[in-house]
Amino acid sequence: MLRLILGFALCFVVPAVTTVAPTASPTVAPTASPTTKPPTPISPALKSCRGDLDLLKNLSYVNYDVSKTMVAANANVIANLVIPFLNKAKNLSDWVPGGVNEYTRCMSISQATHCTINIQSLVEGVCVPKSCETVLPDKIDGTFCGDHRQQSLTAGNIGMLVVCTFFLLAVALGTYLDSREVTKKKDGGLNFPLLADGGASVESPQDSSSVDVRHLVQPSSTPKQSLMLKAVLCFSLARNWKLLTERSPTRKYKALDGLRSFSLFWVICGHTLNFQIFVGFELESFISLFGHYCGTWYLVLFTYGANLGVDTFFFLSGFLSTLVMLRRLQKGGKLPVHLVVLHRYLRLTPTLLFMIGCFYHLTGPFVAGPFAYKMAEDTAACGTYWGSNIAYINNFYPAKYSDTCMPWTWYLANDMQFFILGIVVLILYFKNMKAGIAAMLSLLVASIVITGVIQQDNSLEAITANSTTNELMKNQIYDKPYTRMGPYIVGMLTLVVFEQGWWNVVSKWAVVMAKLITFGMLLGVALAPMDDLHAHGILPASWGNTANFLNITFGRPAWAVAVACLTLLCVTGQGGWVDKFLSFWFWDPIGKLTYSAYLVHPILMRVVYYNSTSLFVFTPLTYFIYFLAFLLMTYSTATVAFVCVESPLGELEKLLTTPKRRPKTAEQK
Numbered sequence: 001m002l003r004l005i006l007g008f009a010l011c012f013v014v015p016a017v018t019t020v021a022p023t024a025s026p027t028v029a030p031t032a033s034p035t036t037k038p039p040t041p042i043s044p045a046l047k048s049c050r051g052d053l054d055l056l057k058n059l060s061y062v063n064y065d066v067s068k069t070m071v072a073a074n075a076n077v078i079a080n081l082v083i084p085f086l087n088k089a090k091n092l093s094d095w096v097p098g099g100v101n102e103y104t105r106c107m108s109i110s111q112a113t114h115c116t117i118n119i120q121s122l123v124e125g126v127c128v129p130k131s132c133e134t135v136l137p138d139k140i141d142g143t144f145c146g147d148h149r150q151q152s153l154t155a156g157n158i159g160m161l162v163v164c165t166f167f168l169l170a171v172a173l174g175t176y177l178d179s180r181e182v183t184k185k186k187d188g189g190l191n192f193p194l195l196a197d198g199g200a201s202v203e204s205p206q207d208s209s210s211v212d213v214r215h216l217v218q219p220s221s222t223p224k225q226s227l228m229l230k231a232v233l234c235f236s237l238a239r240n241w242k243l244l245t246e247r248s249p250t251r252k253y254k255a256l257d258g259l260r261s262f263s264l265f266w267v268i269c270g271h272t273l274n275f276q277i278f279v280g281f282e283l284e285s286f287i288s289l290f291g292h293y294c295g296t297w298y299l300v301l302f303t304y305g306a307n308l309g310v311d312t313f314f315f316l317s318g319f320l321s322t323l324v325m326l327r328r329l330q331k332g333g334k335l336p337v338h339l340v341v342l343h344r345y346l347r348l349t350p351t352l353l354f355m356i357g358c359f360y361h362l363t364g365p366f367v368a369g370p371f372a373y374k375m376a377e378d379t380a381a382c383g384t385y386w387g388s389n390i391a392y393i394n395n396f397y398p399a400k401y402s403d404t405c406m407p408w409t410w411y412l413a414n415d416m417q418f419f420i421l422g423i424v425v426l427i428l429y430f431k432n433m434k435a436g437i438a439a440m441l442s443l444l445v446a447s448i449v450i451t452g453v454i455q456q457d458n459s460l461e462a463i464t465a466n467s468t469t470n471e472l473m474k475n476q477i478y479d480k481p482y483t484r485m486g487p488y489i490v491g492m493l494t495l496v497v498f499e500q501g502w503w504n505v506v507s508k509w510a511v512v513m514a515k516l517i518t519f520g521m522l523l524g525v526a527l528a529p530m531d532d533l534h535a536h537g538i539l540p541a542s543w544g545n546t547a548n549f550l551n552i553t554f555g556r557p558a559w560a561v562a563v564a565c566l567t568l569l570c571v572t573g574q575g576g577w578v579d580k581f582l583s584f585w586f587w588d589p590i591g592k593l594t595y596s597a598y599l600v601h602p603i604l605m606r607v608v609y610y611n612s613t614s615l616f617v618f619t620p621l622t623y624f625i626y627f628l629a630f631l632l633m634t635y636s637t638a639t640v641a642f643v644c645v646e647s648p649l650g651e652l653e654k655l656l657t658t659p660k661r662r663p664k665t666a667e668q669k
């Protein structure tokens with residue numbers, strides 16, 4: 001994710017200018033017309049305007065392609081376009097200090113309003129007379145005035161509130177009816193027990209979300225419940241809480257719970273800093289962040305390295321999906337592909353659709369301030385492209401990553417596509433092991449080759465401040481299945497090695513070497529960008545085309561191989577204390593919350609950050625505090641989403657799609 005963060009890096013500092021008191025009204029020197037005289041660097045006239053209006057108090061928002069020329073051009077755009085217009089709007093005596101950090105002070109003045117102005121690469125806040133609130137945005141593109149607070153509920157807001165109310169009522173009704181059934185059971189009446197086993201299956205195709213809901217086992221004397229009653233009981237809070245908190249005693253591969261949980265912790269940690277860029281940093285803090293901290297091991301590991309957490313998800317999905325499908329093939333010899341895909345679609349999509357609705361319809365009323373317009377921009381795509389998300393093609397349509405609805409859900413599109421392709425390969429493997437393994441290896445090699453070709457054709461950089469290169473990186477490599485397939489295929493191959501017992505023949509010394517190599521590869525891949533950043537701190541980075549080629553092409557597959565070794569060590573009982581730690585019972589419920597947590601945490605971050613009324617000041621301590629706060633908020637919200645939406649819908653889907661077992665005839669008995 002640090003590619004995106006560093007895309008906003010600032011390399012040059014604009015000299016500070018002393019602010020004049022707001023009541024002062026010195027004469028503003030005339031500005032040369034841009035048609036008669038080319039723009040020049042910051043002039044005394046512009047400094048005088050800056051002192052009078054305090055328009056350029058906080059030159060903190062500079063992002064793509066920064067250079068002295070660009071900064072000077074931005075300053076002259078302000079001088080030649082914004083200031084002359086504002087000078088005509090009202091007397092200078094009506095002005096108060098502006099700047100983004102003066103938002104609260106500005107909005108407290110009855111005759112003033114705050115405007116956020118976006119011009120080229122510069123974003124700045126300015127306090128203007130109320131008369132400019134509607135005029136200024138019409139005259140200057142990229143200008144947003146006021147607190148951007150939603151004044152009244154829309155039809156979408158009301159509709160989504162009705163949906164949420166429905167879920168709450170269903171949970172209340174299901175919980176009430178379930179408690180009555182339990183009471184009757186205790187009293188010796190109707191026996192309708194809670195689910196016998198609430199453990200989530202680590203063998204589920206969707207490793208981050210699926211729950212292995214065991215069928216209700218009823219004594220023969222128990223009257224048959226109606227389908228409607230069973231459907232309502234799917235929303236029982238007691239049942240779904242048990243599904244979340246109880247671990248099956250027969251559960252295998254427990255270490256994968258910890259691995260899955262830590263991967264999402266890592267992603268949230270990276271997004272914590274990454275999303276702060278959407279608001280921005282104070283100039284001095286920005287320089288400090290990218291001039292000093294960006295080359296430190298902990299910032300590289302916890303921000304840029306966090307994108308490898310998604311590759312761990314792909315690996316786990318490939319490993320577990322192959323495990324489940326292979327067992328089904330071994331039991332029955334047939335795999336109804338259309339039913340398997342339909343089950344997965346119905347298992348994931350309702351929760352995804354609910355989250356899209358919350359993001360699109362419910363975030364607006366909760367955001368106000370100088371950056372609230374960004375929330376409107378981010379959610380607008382969901383009104384157009386939400387269908388791409390539930391069709392799991394949002395990594396292709398729309399073509400630009402930044403235009404997609406809930407951009408972070410590109411992972412789900414890739415994972416669904418990998419799942420369908422994996423079924424085909426697995427059927428081939430089941431019929432002919434050598435042909436199946438050859439197909440897996442061919443896909444892995446093809447993914448590596450395609451990634452390398454794209455990198456070379458476009459001279460892409462692992463870490464870049466060039467806007468064009470950064471956009472190409474996101475649109476051609478970052479979210480495309482043919483470049484992100486590697487870890488998923490490695491996961492499939494790892495399951496093959498495990499099922500065939502090839503790892504069991506490894507000697508004791510080979511296991512020791514595997515542990516050392518695994519540890520070295522994990523750290524090596526995650527910390528490799530230090531070499532790119534440490535030499536310069538502030539961009540440009542130091543890697544040449546060869547180093548970028550190696551990192552972009554082989555970094556993710558190498559990470560997946562290291563995770564594969566770690567997984568094999570743990571599932572075969574050779575992981576030692578690492579296996580024990582990752583298998584700790586605490587990670588089981590945390591792992592079950594992964595799907596909801598993955599969907600909801602970027603929404604929470606946007607709501608919090610877009611309510612900011614000032615720029616950020618970076619320190620490692622404040623970064624860590626924000627991370628812990630978002631971790632707590634994410635999993636608290638995900639818990640509610642799991643027991644009220646995700647788990648009930650998953651249980652309902654299983655109730656409606658699982659074929660009924662026909663009673664055995666006398667001859668069959």
